Amino acid sequence: MRYLGSRTGREALVQVGARALSTSTLIADIAALRRDFGDRAAVLVETVQLRRRALAKLPGSAQWLFTDAALQQATAATVAAHRARRLAGRTVHDATCSIGAELAALKDHAEFVLGTDIDAVRLAMARHNVGPSVPLCRADALRPVTSDAVIVADPARRDASGRRFDPRAYAPPLDDLLEVLRGRDFAVKCAPGIDFTAVEAMGFDGEVEITSMRGSVREACLWSRGLGAGVRRRATVLDSGEQLTDADPDDCGVAPAGRWLIDPDGAVVRAGLVRHYAARHGLWQIDPDIAYLSGDRLPAGMRGFEVLEQLAFSERHLRQALWARRVGAVEILVRGVDVDPDVLRKRLRLRGPERASVLITRLGAKASSRATAFICRPSR
CATH class of the missing domain: 3.40.50.150 (Vaccinia Virus protein VP39)
Structure with a gap:
Protein backbone atom coordinates (compact mmCIF):
# COMPACT_ATOMS: atom_id res chain seq x y z
CA MET A 1 0.00 0.00 0.00
CA ARG A 2 2.79 2.44 0.92
CA TYR A 3 4.58 1.60 -2.31
CA LEU A 4 1.48 2.14 -4.49
CA GLY A 5 0.89 5.55 -2.93
CA SER A 6 4.51 6.68 -3.30
CA ARG A 7 5.89 8.66 -6.21
CA THR A 8 7.75 5.55 -7.41
CA GLY A 9 4.57 3.49 -7.24
CA ARG A 10 2.53 6.12 -9.07
CA GLU A 11 5.08 6.25 -11.86
CA ALA A 12 5.10 2.45 -12.07
CA LEU A 13 1.29 2.42 -12.33
CA VAL A 14 1.44 4.85 -15.24
CA GLN A 15 3.88 2.54 -17.00
CA VAL A 16 1.74 -0.53 -16.33
CA GLY A 17 -1.40 1.36 -17.37
CA ALA A 18 0.07 1.90 -20.83
CA ARG A 19 -0.13 -1.84 -21.49
CA ALA A 20 -3.18 -3.58 -22.90
CA LEU A 21 -3.34 -6.32 -20.23
CA SER A 22 -5.89 -8.03 -22.45
CA THR A 23 -6.63 -11.74 -22.58
CA SER A 24 -4.34 -12.16 -25.54
CA THR A 25 -1.44 -10.08 -24.14
CA LEU A 26 -1.64 -10.63 -20.39
CA ILE A 27 0.98 -13.40 -20.10
CA ALA A 28 3.50 -11.49 -22.20
CA ASP A 29 2.72 -8.20 -20.41
CA ILE A 30 3.26 -9.73 -16.96
CA ALA A 31 6.52 -11.36 -18.08
CA ALA A 32 7.82 -8.00 -19.31
CA LEU A 33 6.68 -6.17 -16.18
CA ARG A 34 8.38 -8.72 -13.92
CA ARG A 35 11.68 -7.82 -15.58
CA ASP A 36 11.08 -4.16 -14.64
CA PHE A 37 9.32 -4.44 -11.29
CA GLY A 38 10.07 -7.92 -9.93
CA ASP A 39 7.63 -9.21 -7.30
CA ARG A 40 5.69 -5.94 -7.38
CA ALA A 41 4.46 -6.61 -10.91
CA ALA A 42 1.47 -8.60 -9.67
CA VAL A 43 0.09 -5.87 -7.40
CA LEU A 44 0.69 -3.24 -10.08
CA VAL A 45 -1.21 -5.24 -12.68
CA GLU A 46 -4.04 -5.95 -10.26
CA THR A 47 -4.36 -2.27 -9.36
CA VAL A 48 -4.51 -1.18 -13.01
CA GLN A 49 -7.10 -3.84 -13.80
CA LEU A 50 -9.23 -2.82 -10.81
CA ARG A 51 -9.04 0.83 -11.85
CA ARG A 52 -10.29 -0.04 -15.31
CA ARG A 53 -13.17 -2.07 -13.88
CA ALA A 54 -14.06 0.72 -11.47
CA LEU A 55 -14.57 3.51 -13.99
CA ALA A 56 -18.15 2.56 -14.93
CA LYS A 57 -19.13 2.24 -11.27
CA LEU A 58 -17.04 5.08 -9.85
CA PRO A 59 -16.36 7.76 -12.48
CA GLY A 60 -13.41 9.88 -11.46
CA SER A 61 -11.63 7.02 -9.70
CA ALA A 62 -8.88 6.57 -12.31
CA GLN A 63 -6.17 7.20 -9.71
CA TRP A 64 -7.81 5.35 -6.80
CA LEU A 65 -6.48 2.32 -4.97
CA PHE A 66 -8.66 -0.76 -4.49
CA THR A 67 -8.86 -4.31 -3.34
CA ASP A 68 -11.04 -6.63 -5.41
CA ALA A 69 -13.47 -7.29 -2.54
CA ALA A 70 -13.71 -3.60 -1.67
CA GLN A 243 -39.84 7.92 -6.09
CA LEU A 244 -42.81 6.10 -4.58
CA THR A 245 -43.64 5.51 -0.93
CA ASP A 246 -46.28 3.58 0.94
CA ALA A 247 -47.90 6.92 1.78
CA ASP A 248 -48.87 7.41 -1.88
CA PRO A 249 -52.36 6.40 -3.11
CA ASP A 250 -52.73 2.72 -4.03
CA ASP A 251 -56.30 2.64 -5.36
CA CYS A 252 -55.92 0.66 -8.57
CA GLY A 253 -58.33 -1.92 -9.94
CA VAL A 254 -57.97 -5.47 -11.25
CA ALA A 255 -59.14 -6.18 -14.81
CA PRO A 256 -58.20 -8.19 -17.92
CA ALA A 257 -55.24 -7.02 -19.95
CA GLY A 258 -55.79 -3.96 -22.12
CA ARG A 259 -53.66 -2.75 -24.98
CA TRP A 260 -50.41 -2.52 -23.01
CA LEU A 261 -48.68 -4.61 -20.37
CA ILE A 262 -46.09 -2.98 -18.12
CA ASP A 263 -43.45 -4.73 -15.99
CA PRO A 264 -42.70 -2.22 -13.19
CA ASP A 265 -39.15 -1.40 -12.22
CA GLY A 266 -37.57 -3.92 -9.85
CA ALA A 267 -37.32 -1.36 -7.05
CA VAL A 268 -41.09 -0.84 -7.18
CA VAL A 269 -41.75 -4.58 -7.07
CA ARG A 270 -39.21 -5.28 -4.31
CA ALA A 271 -40.59 -2.45 -2.18
CA GLY A 272 -44.14 -3.81 -2.52
CA LEU A 273 -45.41 -0.63 -4.18
CA VAL A 274 -46.87 -2.06 -7.40
CA ARG A 275 -50.39 -0.82 -6.65
CA HIS A 276 -49.05 2.64 -5.78
CA TYR A 277 -47.18 2.72 -9.10
CA ALA A 278 -50.33 1.67 -10.97
CA ALA A 279 -52.44 4.33 -9.26
CA ARG A 280 -49.93 7.06 -10.11
CA HIS A 281 -49.79 6.12 -13.80
CA GLY A 282 -53.44 5.28 -14.44
CA LEU A 283 -52.83 1.52 -14.77
CA TRP A 284 -54.50 -1.57 -13.33
CA GLN A 285 -53.44 -5.03 -12.21
CA ILE A 286 -54.24 -8.07 -14.33
CA ASP A 287 -54.15 -10.20 -11.18
CA PRO A 288 -54.08 -9.05 -7.54
CA ASP A 289 -51.05 -11.23 -6.76
CA ILE A 290 -48.98 -10.53 -9.90
CA ALA A 291 -46.82 -7.47 -10.55
CA TYR A 292 -47.67 -7.10 -14.25
CA LEU A 293 -49.80 -4.00 -14.88
CA SER A 294 -51.93 -2.99 -17.84
CA GLY A 295 -53.37 0.11 -19.46
CA ASP A 296 -54.88 1.33 -22.71
CA ARG A 297 -52.27 4.10 -22.92
CA LEU A 298 -48.53 3.78 -22.31
CA PRO A 299 -47.36 6.50 -19.91
CA ALA A 300 -44.63 8.78 -21.29
CA GLY A 301 -41.10 7.43 -20.97
CA MET A 302 -42.22 3.99 -19.80
CA ARG A 303 -41.28 0.77 -21.57
CA GLY A 304 -44.29 -1.40 -22.30
CA PHE A 305 -45.48 -4.40 -24.27
CA GLU A 306 -48.30 -4.03 -26.77
CA VAL A 307 -50.49 -7.15 -26.55
CA LEU A 308 -50.84 -8.95 -29.88
CA GLU A 309 -52.24 -12.25 -28.63
CA GLN A 310 -53.19 -13.92 -25.36
CA LEU A 311 -53.29 -17.71 -25.00
CA ALA A 312 -53.29 -20.44 -22.37
CA PHE A 313 -49.66 -21.29 -21.86
CA SER A 314 -48.17 -24.52 -23.11
CA GLU A 315 -44.93 -24.93 -25.02
CA ARG A 316 -46.77 -26.41 -27.98
CA HIS A 317 -49.39 -23.66 -28.22
CA LEU A 318 -46.81 -20.94 -27.75
CA ARG A 319 -44.50 -22.45 -30.39
CA GLN A 320 -47.34 -22.67 -32.90
CA ALA A 321 -48.38 -19.07 -32.27
CA LEU A 322 -44.84 -17.75 -32.63
CA TRP A 323 -44.17 -19.80 -35.75
CA ALA A 324 -47.38 -18.44 -37.28
CA ARG A 325 -46.05 -14.93 -36.66
CA ARG A 326 -42.63 -15.89 -38.14
CA VAL A 327 -40.89 -14.94 -34.90
CA GLY A 328 -37.24 -15.95 -34.77
CA ALA A 329 -36.03 -13.94 -31.75
CA VAL A 330 -37.99 -13.67 -28.53
CA GLU A 331 -37.61 -11.94 -25.17
CA ILE A 332 -39.28 -13.98 -22.42
CA LEU A 333 -40.39 -12.49 -19.10
CA VAL A 334 -41.87 -14.66 -16.35
CA ARG A 335 -43.78 -13.99 -13.12
CA GLY A 336 -45.54 -16.50 -10.89
CA VAL A 337 -44.76 -19.62 -12.96
CA ASP A 338 -41.89 -22.09 -12.82
CA VAL A 339 -40.45 -21.47 -16.28
CA ASP A 340 -36.79 -20.88 -17.12
CA PRO A 341 -36.75 -18.35 -20.00
CA ASP A 342 -33.42 -19.55 -21.39
CA VAL A 343 -34.48 -23.19 -21.41
CA LEU A 344 -37.87 -22.36 -22.94
CA ARG A 345 -36.30 -20.22 -25.66
CA LYS A 346 -34.14 -23.14 -26.81
CA ARG A 347 -37.05 -25.58 -26.72
CA LEU A 348 -39.25 -23.34 -28.87
CA ARG A 349 -36.82 -23.78 -31.83
CA LEU A 350 -37.91 -20.51 -33.41
CA ARG A 351 -37.06 -19.38 -36.91
CA GLY A 352 -38.11 -16.35 -38.90
CA PRO A 353 -37.30 -12.66 -39.38
CA GLU A 354 -39.64 -11.17 -36.73
CA ARG A 355 -39.00 -10.30 -33.07
CA ALA A 356 -41.44 -10.43 -30.16
CA SER A 357 -41.69 -10.38 -26.39
CA VAL A 358 -43.55 -13.08 -24.47
CA LEU A 359 -44.84 -12.44 -20.95
CA ILE A 360 -45.84 -15.59 -19.06
CA THR A 361 -47.71 -15.39 -15.77
CA ARG A 362 -50.31 -17.10 -13.65
CA LEU A 363 -53.80 -15.57 -13.50
CA GLY A 364 -56.52 -16.51 -11.04
CA ALA A 365 -56.49 -17.99 -7.56
CA LYS A 366 -55.89 -21.52 -6.30
CA ALA A 367 -57.66 -24.23 -8.33
CA SER A 368 -58.91 -21.77 -10.95
CA SER A 369 -55.47 -20.30 -11.66
CA ARG A 370 -54.02 -20.77 -15.11
CA ALA A 371 -50.69 -20.09 -16.76
CA THR A 372 -51.17 -17.49 -19.49
CA ALA A 373 -48.85 -16.24 -22.21
CA PHE A 374 -49.04 -12.84 -23.86
CA ILE A 375 -47.31 -12.37 -27.21
CA CYS A 376 -46.34 -8.71 -27.41
CA ARG A 377 -44.57 -6.03 -29.38
CA PRO A 378 -42.19 -4.09 -27.10
CA SER A 379 -42.33 -0.32 -27.24
CA ARG A 380 -38.52 -0.19 -27.39
Whole structure:
Protein backbone atom coordinates (compact mmCIF):
# COMPACT_ATOMS: atom_id res chain seq x y z
CA MET A 1 0.00 0.00 0.00
CA ARG A 2 2.79 2.44 0.92
CA TYR A 3 4.58 1.60 -2.31
CA LEU A 4 1.48 2.14 -4.49
CA GLY A 5 0.89 5.55 -2.93
CA SER A 6 4.51 6.68 -3.30
CA ARG A 7 5.89 8.66 -6.21
CA THR A 8 7.75 5.55 -7.41
CA GLY A 9 4.57 3.49 -7.24
CA ARG A 10 2.53 6.12 -9.07
CA GLU A 11 5.08 6.25 -11.86
CA ALA A 12 5.10 2.45 -12.07
CA LEU A 13 1.29 2.42 -12.33
CA VAL A 14 1.44 4.85 -15.24
CA GLN A 15 3.88 2.54 -17.00
CA VAL A 16 1.74 -0.53 -16.33
CA GLY A 17 -1.40 1.36 -17.37
CA ALA A 18 0.07 1.90 -20.83
CA ARG A 19 -0.13 -1.84 -21.49
CA ALA A 20 -3.18 -3.58 -22.90
CA LEU A 21 -3.34 -6.32 -20.23
CA SER A 22 -5.89 -8.03 -22.45
CA THR A 23 -6.63 -11.74 -22.58
CA SER A 24 -4.34 -12.16 -25.54
CA THR A 25 -1.44 -10.08 -24.14
CA LEU A 26 -1.64 -10.63 -20.39
CA ILE A 27 0.98 -13.40 -20.10
CA ALA A 28 3.50 -11.49 -22.20
CA ASP A 29 2.72 -8.20 -20.41
CA ILE A 30 3.26 -9.73 -16.96
CA ALA A 31 6.52 -11.36 -18.08
CA ALA A 32 7.82 -8.00 -19.31
CA LEU A 33 6.68 -6.17 -16.18
CA ARG A 34 8.38 -8.72 -13.92
CA ARG A 35 11.68 -7.82 -15.58
CA ASP A 36 11.08 -4.16 -14.64
CA PHE A 37 9.32 -4.44 -11.29
CA GLY A 38 10.07 -7.92 -9.93
CA ASP A 39 7.63 -9.21 -7.30
CA ARG A 40 5.69 -5.94 -7.38
CA ALA A 41 4.46 -6.61 -10.91
CA ALA A 42 1.47 -8.60 -9.67
CA VAL A 43 0.09 -5.87 -7.40
CA LEU A 44 0.69 -3.24 -10.08
CA VAL A 45 -1.21 -5.24 -12.68
CA GLU A 46 -4.04 -5.95 -10.26
CA THR A 47 -4.36 -2.27 -9.36
CA VAL A 48 -4.51 -1.18 -13.01
CA GLN A 49 -7.10 -3.84 -13.80
CA LEU A 50 -9.23 -2.82 -10.81
CA ARG A 51 -9.04 0.83 -11.85
CA ARG A 52 -10.29 -0.04 -15.31
CA ARG A 53 -13.17 -2.07 -13.88
CA ALA A 54 -14.06 0.72 -11.47
CA LEU A 55 -14.57 3.51 -13.99
CA ALA A 56 -18.15 2.56 -14.93
CA LYS A 57 -19.13 2.24 -11.27
CA LEU A 58 -17.04 5.08 -9.85
CA PRO A 59 -16.36 7.76 -12.48
CA GLY A 60 -13.41 9.88 -11.46
CA SER A 61 -11.63 7.02 -9.70
CA ALA A 62 -8.88 6.57 -12.31
CA GLN A 63 -6.17 7.20 -9.71
CA TRP A 64 -7.81 5.35 -6.80
CA LEU A 65 -6.48 2.32 -4.97
CA PHE A 66 -8.66 -0.76 -4.49
CA THR A 67 -8.86 -4.31 -3.34
CA ASP A 68 -11.04 -6.63 -5.41
CA ALA A 69 -13.47 -7.29 -2.54
CA ALA A 70 -13.71 -3.60 -1.67
CA LEU A 71 -14.50 -2.66 -5.26
CA GLN A 72 -17.21 -5.30 -5.47
CA GLN A 73 -18.96 -3.91 -2.39
CA ALA A 74 -18.31 -0.22 -3.08
CA THR A 75 -21.50 1.77 -3.63
CA ALA A 76 -21.91 3.03 -7.21
CA ALA A 77 -21.25 6.77 -7.35
CA THR A 78 -24.79 7.60 -8.50
CA VAL A 79 -26.35 5.64 -5.64
CA ALA A 80 -23.94 7.14 -3.09
CA ALA A 81 -24.73 10.65 -4.37
CA HIS A 82 -28.46 10.01 -3.93
CA ARG A 83 -27.91 8.95 -0.30
CA ALA A 84 -25.61 11.93 0.31
CA ARG A 85 -28.29 14.33 -0.95
CA ARG A 86 -30.71 12.94 1.62
CA LEU A 87 -28.10 13.77 4.26
CA ALA A 88 -27.28 17.26 2.98
CA GLY A 89 -26.33 19.68 5.73
CA ARG A 90 -25.87 16.99 8.39
CA THR A 91 -22.79 15.84 10.28
CA VAL A 92 -22.20 12.31 8.99
CA HIS A 93 -19.95 9.53 10.23
CA ASP A 94 -19.29 6.73 7.73
CA ALA A 95 -18.51 3.94 10.19
CA THR A 96 -17.47 1.38 7.53
CA CYS A 97 -15.81 3.74 5.07
CA SER A 98 -13.65 1.08 3.37
CA ILE A 99 -11.92 2.65 0.33
CA GLY A 100 -14.00 5.84 0.49
CA ALA A 101 -16.76 5.50 -2.13
CA GLU A 102 -19.45 6.88 0.20
CA LEU A 103 -17.10 9.52 1.62
CA ALA A 104 -16.42 10.89 -1.85
CA ALA A 105 -20.15 11.64 -2.25
CA LEU A 106 -20.81 12.71 1.34
CA LYS A 107 -18.08 15.36 1.40
CA ASP A 108 -19.92 17.22 -1.39
CA HIS A 109 -23.21 17.39 0.53
CA ALA A 110 -22.76 16.92 4.28
CA GLU A 111 -21.96 19.80 6.62
CA PHE A 112 -19.14 17.70 8.07
CA VAL A 113 -18.08 14.13 7.34
CA LEU A 114 -15.62 11.71 8.87
CA GLY A 115 -14.77 8.11 8.13
CA THR A 116 -13.70 5.11 10.15
CA ASP A 117 -12.99 1.47 9.34
CA ILE A 118 -11.58 -1.50 11.18
CA ASP A 119 -9.38 -2.50 8.22
CA ALA A 120 -6.13 -0.51 8.24
CA VAL A 121 -5.33 -1.24 4.57
CA ARG A 122 -8.71 -0.05 3.32
CA LEU A 123 -8.45 3.00 5.56
CA ALA A 124 -5.09 3.87 3.99
CA MET A 125 -6.67 3.46 0.55
CA ALA A 126 -9.50 5.79 1.58
CA ARG A 127 -6.94 8.40 2.62
CA HIS A 128 -5.36 8.16 -0.83
CA ASN A 129 -8.72 8.18 -2.62
CA VAL A 130 -10.57 11.04 -0.90
CA GLY A 131 -7.60 13.24 -0.02
CA PRO A 132 -6.65 15.03 3.21
CA SER A 133 -9.87 17.03 3.73
CA VAL A 134 -11.84 14.16 5.32
CA PRO A 135 -10.84 13.08 8.85
CA LEU A 136 -10.19 9.33 9.09
CA CYS A 137 -9.36 6.99 11.93
CA ARG A 138 -9.35 3.29 12.65
CA ALA A 139 -12.37 2.14 14.69
CA ASP A 140 -14.89 -0.66 15.02
CA ALA A 141 -18.38 0.17 13.71
CA LEU A 142 -19.83 -1.52 16.80
CA ARG A 143 -18.00 1.06 18.95
CA PRO A 144 -18.77 4.36 17.18
CA VAL A 145 -16.40 7.22 17.94
CA THR A 146 -19.17 9.81 17.51
CA SER A 147 -22.29 10.51 19.55
CA ASP A 148 -24.45 12.95 17.57
CA ALA A 149 -23.49 12.37 13.93
CA VAL A 150 -25.69 10.47 11.52
CA ILE A 151 -24.14 7.02 11.11
CA VAL A 152 -23.76 5.58 7.60
CA ALA A 153 -22.77 1.92 7.52
CA ASP A 154 -22.32 -0.74 4.87
CA PRO A 155 -21.74 -4.11 6.56
CA ALA A 156 -19.70 -6.58 4.50
CA ARG A 157 -21.86 -9.19 2.79
CA ARG A 158 -19.11 -11.31 1.26
CA ASP A 159 -16.37 -13.53 2.57
CA ALA A 160 -13.94 -15.99 1.00
CA SER A 161 -16.80 -18.44 0.36
CA GLY A 162 -19.07 -15.91 -1.37
CA ARG A 163 -22.15 -13.88 -0.46
CA ARG A 164 -23.63 -13.88 3.02
CA PHE A 165 -27.42 -13.95 2.80
CA ASP A 166 -28.19 -14.08 6.53
CA PRO A 167 -27.95 -10.46 7.82
CA ARG A 168 -26.74 -11.83 11.15
CA ALA A 169 -23.68 -13.09 9.24
CA TYR A 170 -22.80 -9.64 7.90
CA ALA A 171 -19.62 -8.07 9.20
CA PRO A 172 -20.52 -6.49 11.53
CA PRO A 173 -23.72 -8.52 12.13
CA LEU A 174 -26.78 -6.44 11.29
CA ASP A 175 -28.60 -7.27 14.53
CA ASP A 176 -25.61 -6.15 16.60
CA LEU A 177 -25.21 -2.99 14.53
CA LEU A 178 -28.89 -2.02 14.87
CA GLU A 179 -28.68 -2.57 18.61
CA VAL A 180 -25.64 -0.28 18.87
CA LEU A 181 -27.38 2.38 16.77
CA ARG A 182 -30.68 2.27 18.67
CA GLY A 183 -31.80 5.83 19.40
CA ARG A 184 -29.50 7.37 16.76
CA ASP A 185 -30.07 8.61 13.23
CA PHE A 186 -28.57 6.19 10.72
CA ALA A 187 -28.60 4.87 7.16
CA VAL A 188 -27.47 1.24 6.81
CA LYS A 189 -26.93 -0.28 3.38
CA CYS A 190 -28.07 -3.90 2.95
CA ALA A 191 -28.51 -6.45 0.18
CA PRO A 192 -31.63 -5.72 -1.94
CA GLY A 193 -33.06 -9.14 -1.19
CA ILE A 194 -32.98 -8.72 2.57
CA ASP A 195 -35.94 -10.19 4.44
CA PHE A 196 -38.02 -7.25 5.69
CA THR A 197 -39.69 -9.38 8.35
CA ALA A 198 -36.31 -10.48 9.72
CA VAL A 199 -35.17 -6.86 9.94
CA GLU A 200 -38.33 -5.85 11.79
CA ALA A 201 -37.74 -8.74 14.19
CA MET A 202 -34.39 -7.11 15.00
CA GLY A 203 -36.30 -4.06 16.22
CA PHE A 204 -35.96 -1.90 13.10
CA ASP A 205 -38.96 0.44 12.75
CA GLY A 206 -37.80 2.95 10.14
CA GLU A 207 -37.91 3.22 6.35
CA VAL A 208 -36.61 0.65 3.88
CA GLU A 209 -35.59 2.31 0.63
CA ILE A 210 -35.06 0.10 -2.43
CA THR A 211 -32.93 1.76 -5.10
CA SER A 212 -32.50 0.77 -8.74
CA MET A 213 -30.25 2.02 -11.51
CA ARG A 214 -29.97 0.99 -15.16
CA GLY A 215 -32.76 -1.52 -14.73
CA SER A 216 -31.09 -3.33 -11.83
CA VAL A 217 -32.01 -3.22 -8.13
CA ARG A 218 -28.83 -2.07 -6.40
CA GLU A 219 -29.51 -2.04 -2.68
CA ALA A 220 -31.86 -1.74 0.26
CA CYS A 221 -31.07 1.08 2.67
CA LEU A 222 -32.44 1.11 6.22
CA TRP A 223 -33.21 4.68 7.30
CA SER A 224 -33.86 5.28 10.99
CA ARG A 225 -37.26 6.66 11.90
CA GLY A 226 -35.85 10.16 12.39
CA LEU A 227 -34.62 10.20 8.77
CA GLY A 228 -37.47 8.25 7.17
CA ALA A 229 -40.05 11.00 6.59
CA GLY A 230 -42.77 8.91 8.26
CA VAL A 231 -42.92 6.13 5.64
CA ARG A 232 -42.00 2.45 5.87
CA ARG A 233 -41.23 1.65 2.21
CA ARG A 234 -39.71 3.74 -0.56
CA ALA A 235 -38.78 2.82 -4.14
CA THR A 236 -36.27 5.08 -5.89
CA VAL A 237 -35.64 4.69 -9.62
CA LEU A 238 -32.48 6.70 -10.24
CA ASP A 239 -32.71 6.53 -14.05
CA SER A 240 -35.96 8.51 -14.10
CA GLY A 241 -35.75 10.20 -10.71
CA GLU A 242 -39.11 8.71 -9.74
CA GLN A 243 -39.84 7.92 -6.09
CA LEU A 244 -42.81 6.10 -4.58
CA THR A 245 -43.64 5.51 -0.93
CA ASP A 246 -46.28 3.58 0.94
CA ALA A 247 -47.90 6.92 1.78
CA ASP A 248 -48.87 7.41 -1.88
CA PRO A 249 -52.36 6.40 -3.11
CA ASP A 250 -52.73 2.72 -4.03
CA ASP A 251 -56.30 2.64 -5.36
CA CYS A 252 -55.92 0.66 -8.57
CA GLY A 253 -58.33 -1.92 -9.94
CA VAL A 254 -57.97 -5.47 -11.25
CA ALA A 255 -59.14 -6.18 -14.81
CA PRO A 256 -58.20 -8.19 -17.92
CA ALA A 257 -55.24 -7.02 -19.95
CA GLY A 258 -55.79 -3.96 -22.12
CA ARG A 259 -53.66 -2.75 -24.98
CA TRP A 260 -50.41 -2.52 -23.01
CA LEU A 261 -48.68 -4.61 -20.37
CA ILE A 262 -46.09 -2.98 -18.12
CA ASP A 263 -43.45 -4.73 -15.99
CA PRO A 264 -42.70 -2.22 -13.19
CA ASP A 265 -39.15 -1.40 -12.22
CA GLY A 266 -37.57 -3.92 -9.85
CA ALA A 267 -37.32 -1.36 -7.05
CA VAL A 268 -41.09 -0.84 -7.18
CA VAL A 269 -41.75 -4.58 -7.07
CA ARG A 270 -39.21 -5.28 -4.31
CA ALA A 271 -40.59 -2.45 -2.18
CA GLY A 272 -44.14 -3.81 -2.52
CA LEU A 273 -45.41 -0.63 -4.18
CA VAL A 274 -46.87 -2.06 -7.40
CA ARG A 275 -50.39 -0.82 -6.65
CA HIS A 276 -49.05 2.64 -5.78
CA TYR A 277 -47.18 2.72 -9.10
CA ALA A 278 -50.33 1.67 -10.97
CA ALA A 279 -52.44 4.33 -9.26
CA ARG A 280 -49.93 7.06 -10.11
CA HIS A 281 -49.79 6.12 -13.80
CA GLY A 282 -53.44 5.28 -14.44
CA LEU A 283 -52.83 1.52 -14.77
CA TRP A 284 -54.50 -1.57 -13.33
CA GLN A 285 -53.44 -5.03 -12.21
CA ILE A 286 -54.24 -8.07 -14.33
CA ASP A 287 -54.15 -10.20 -11.18
CA PRO A 288 -54.08 -9.05 -7.54
CA ASP A 289 -51.05 -11.23 -6.76
CA ILE A 290 -48.98 -10.53 -9.90
CA ALA A 291 -46.82 -7.47 -10.55
CA TYR A 292 -47.67 -7.10 -14.25
CA LEU A 293 -49.80 -4.00 -14.88
CA SER A 294 -51.93 -2.99 -17.84
CA GLY A 295 -53.37 0.11 -19.46
CA ASP A 296 -54.88 1.33 -22.71
CA ARG A 297 -52.27 4.10 -22.92
CA LEU A 298 -48.53 3.78 -22.31
CA PRO A 299 -47.36 6.50 -19.91
CA ALA A 300 -44.63 8.78 -21.29
CA GLY A 301 -41.10 7.43 -20.97
CA MET A 302 -42.22 3.99 -19.80
CA ARG A 303 -41.28 0.77 -21.57
CA GLY A 304 -44.29 -1.40 -22.30
CA PHE A 305 -45.48 -4.40 -24.27
CA GLU A 306 -48.30 -4.03 -26.77
CA VAL A 307 -50.49 -7.15 -26.55
CA LEU A 308 -50.84 -8.95 -29.88
CA GLU A 309 -52.24 -12.25 -28.63
CA GLN A 310 -53.19 -13.92 -25.36
CA LEU A 311 -53.29 -17.71 -25.00
CA ALA A 312 -53.29 -20.44 -22.37
CA PHE A 313 -49.66 -21.29 -21.86
CA SER A 314 -48.17 -24.52 -23.11
CA GLU A 315 -44.93 -24.93 -25.02
CA ARG A 316 -46.77 -26.41 -27.98
CA HIS A 317 -49.39 -23.66 -28.22
CA LEU A 318 -46.81 -20.94 -27.75
CA ARG A 319 -44.50 -22.45 -30.39
CA GLN A 320 -47.34 -22.67 -32.90
CA ALA A 321 -48.38 -19.07 -32.27
CA LEU A 322 -44.84 -17.75 -32.63
CA TRP A 323 -44.17 -19.80 -35.75
CA ALA A 324 -47.38 -18.44 -37.28
CA ARG A 325 -46.05 -14.93 -36.66
CA ARG A 326 -42.63 -15.89 -38.14
CA VAL A 327 -40.89 -14.94 -34.90
CA GLY A 328 -37.24 -15.95 -34.77
CA ALA A 329 -36.03 -13.94 -31.75
CA VAL A 330 -37.99 -13.67 -28.53
CA GLU A 331 -37.61 -11.94 -25.17
CA ILE A 332 -39.28 -13.98 -22.42
CA LEU A 333 -40.39 -12.49 -19.10
CA VAL A 334 -41.87 -14.66 -16.35
CA ARG A 335 -43.78 -13.99 -13.12
CA GLY A 336 -45.54 -16.50 -10.89
CA VAL A 337 -44.76 -19.62 -12.96
CA ASP A 338 -41.89 -22.09 -12.82
CA VAL A 339 -40.45 -21.47 -16.28
CA ASP A 340 -36.79 -20.88 -17.12
CA PRO A 341 -36.75 -18.35 -20.00
CA ASP A 342 -33.42 -19.55 -21.39
CA VAL A 343 -34.48 -23.19 -21.41
CA LEU A 344 -37.87 -22.36 -22.94
CA ARG A 345 -36.30 -20.22 -25.66
CA LYS A 346 -34.14 -23.14 -26.81
CA ARG A 347 -37.05 -25.58 -26.72
CA LEU A 348 -39.25 -23.34 -28.87
CA ARG A 349 -36.82 -23.78 -31.83
CA LEU A 350 -37.91 -20.51 -33.41
CA ARG A 351 -37.06 -19.38 -36.91
CA GLY A 352 -38.11 -16.35 -38.90
CA PRO A 353 -37.30 -12.66 -39.38
CA GLU A 354 -39.64 -11.17 -36.73
CA ARG A 355 -39.00 -10.30 -33.07
CA ALA A 356 -41.44 -10.43 -30.16
CA SER A 357 -41.69 -10.38 -26.39
CA VAL A 358 -43.55 -13.08 -24.47
CA LEU A 359 -44.84 -12.44 -20.95
CA ILE A 360 -45.84 -15.59 -19.06
CA THR A 361 -47.71 -15.39 -15.77
CA ARG A 362 -50.31 -17.10 -13.65
CA LEU A 363 -53.80 -15.57 -13.50
CA GLY A 364 -56.52 -16.51 -11.04
CA ALA A 365 -56.49 -17.99 -7.56
CA LYS A 366 -55.89 -21.52 -6.30
CA ALA A 367 -57.66 -24.23 -8.33
CA SER A 368 -58.91 -21.77 -10.95
CA SER A 369 -55.47 -20.30 -11.66
CA ARG A 370 -54.02 -20.77 -15.11
CA ALA A 371 -50.69 -20.09 -16.76
CA THR A 372 -51.17 -17.49 -19.49
CA ALA A 373 -48.85 -16.24 -22.21
CA PHE A 374 -49.04 -12.84 -23.86
CA ILE A 375 -47.31 -12.37 -27.21
CA CYS A 376 -46.34 -8.71 -27.41
CA ARG A 377 -44.57 -6.03 -29.38
CA PRO A 378 -42.19 -4.09 -27.10
CA SER A 379 -42.33 -0.32 -27.24
CA ARG A 380 -38.52 -0.19 -27.39
